Amino acid sequence: MESSSKQVTEETKTQVNSQDTTTQNTQNDSKKTDDDKPKNTKACSTPECTKASTLQCPTCVKMNIVNGSFFCSQECFKAFWPLHKYYHKAPENKFEKFKFTGPLRPGVVSAKNFVPAHIPAPDYATTGVPNEEIQAKKDKHIDEHTPEQIANAREACLLARRALDHGHSKVKPGVTTDEIDRAVHHFIIDNGGYPSPLNYHGFPKSICTSVNEIICHGIPDDRPLEEGDIVNLDISVYYKGMHADLNETFCVGKVDPDSLFLIEQTYRSLEKALEICKPGTMYREVGNVIGKFIESKGLSVVRSYTGHGVGAFFHLAPNVPHYKNNKTPGFMKEGHIFTIEPMINQGTWNDVTWPDEWTAATEDGKRSAQFEHTILITKDGCEVLTKRLPESPPLDFTI
Secondary structure, three states, X not given: OOOOOOOOOHHHHHHXXXXXXXXXXXXXXXXXXXXXXXXXXXXXXXXXXXXXOOEEOHHHHHOOOXXXXXXXXXXXXXXXXXXXXXXXXXXXXXOOOOOOOOOOOOOOOOOOXXXXXXXXXXXXXXXXXXXXXXXXXXOOOOOOOOHHHHHHHHHHHHHHHHHHHHHHHOOOOOOEHHHHHHHHHHHHHHOOOEEOOOOHHHOOOOOEEEEOOEEEOOOOOOOEOOOOOEEEEEEEEEEOOEEEEEEEEEEOOOOOHHHHHHHHHHHHHHHHHHOOOOOOOEOHHXXXXXXXXXXXXXXXXXXXXXXXEOOOOOOEEEEEOOOOOOOOOOEOOOOOEEEEOOEEEOOOOOEEEOOOOOOEEEOOOOOEEEOEEEEXXXXXXXXXXXXXXXXXXXXXXXX
């Protein structure tokens, strides 16, 4: 964010001059009795300012914009101007001419969730750009984590698992994915973590929620879940300097047999892949195992998205494709931490990205499911850091 000491733009000066008039009117109104004064309960719109507002942006008044238009002082107005000016732009309907592949339609996306300043956060939390990760990716070396990093990763993964279980408990008909996002966000924050997706390359929410034909990266919104939907909750947490990543797909009420079959076989494919994870296994073998199993079930494996290394940064080497005959290099070694997260479709493996530049949908509109774990390679095999807990809500099939 630009420093408030920078020169204010001409448009800002005009706004401030208008607010000077507003301030003067406020001073004149102070001569009125308390009964004559309007009661203002709006808080200042500048983030982390808790003072009551005394001014309102004149342009917002003209445009009938209420949210984000109130300020406690000229200083707060000027400081927030670099972001506030975008409130004056008419929203663009990116979906107006888009040809959807299935029946799902986007809802309204609410404002980003607030993260208190005391929560340790990755560099992109304020900028939207993971600069440290981008630099680290230039070195394709796969990290062999230290005992201290592994201990912290276990704690981060436990928090992520508990956050996913909390989100799972909210899944039912009539609940919006935005409500689930808020619930998980507060759970993570209350436990001292940062929700890794929030502002990662500008992602607007704290979790990903992918419904029906959405493969991954669905943005939580105000569409209520419906009886017969399936929904994937993808939860990632930054805690004690380490990221953790996992997801599961759930039924919303009673679903059709084909959807339940899809969900269960996706889970089974992840189990099959975990069986081969140990030092010396080539990373490409993960895709061979998953691909062979899934094709035998008459389903398809998404190729556009892969598992990945995870640790001090959200996404690192190695890439872990889930489809057969991939050419990814590298062998698993003790201390490697990475995700396996097969995305499995009822129909074609091809995907289409929505105009929001995040949401990936199946090309034919058929349904998709996904499961994900974060895995540590140990001396003799692997440890599933995000494993289910005895108290985890049950899945919709027997495991």
